[in-house]
Amino acid sequence: IMLTQSPATLSVTPGESISLSCRASQSISTNLHWYQQKPNESPRVLIKYASQSISGIPSRFSGSGSGTDFTLNINRVEPEDFSVYYCQQSNSWPLTFGSGTKLEIK
């Protein structure tokens, strides 16, 4: 299953609210998870199963979608949010990641 993330890069000003997209090549129900990766760090899970929150993750991060279209929303971007975001599907083998969206400061 291929996951296509868009845009590849998003330039925003802190305080803006944004949406990142992840589209699957076939239906994956809600078996879609979102990660954040900062430079030289390991990825960190933000959202599991499309919309379920993770303990310790700020509430400004939320997810939605099912089937083939998914969205990660960040409500009022903070300076520490500028990083790369990946989606990952666990619906079928092999597990796959999207190519990532880089969130950069405008």
Next chain:
Amino acid sequence: QIQLVQSGPELKKPGESVKISCKASGYTFTDYAMHWVKQAPGKGLKWMGWINTYTGKPTYADDFKGRFVFSLEASASTANLQISNLKNEDTATYFCASPGQLGRHWFAYWGQGTLVTVSS
């Protein structure tokens, strides 16, 4: 708290082999699967496969069949990744990752990554 601690960076020549370890703590090692993920310099994440820590059975993604071996030292709560006949394109950071839940295949816990550099 659950932690995954990986071995240090490696510098190898083409054709050599490397073994990376991932030591787990904070939970019963055989309860959760261990996955491996590759990240080439400046690139995205690529799932390599996983090992069932209870049975020891490994499963490899197609691109990682042949030169890659997942193994366990269960008594030491450690998972290993061995890569043989190293090639320049194996230069990457390799992560171990665990779901931290039985039967789940998303990654709540990650090692810090091990950089393998292949250069003559």
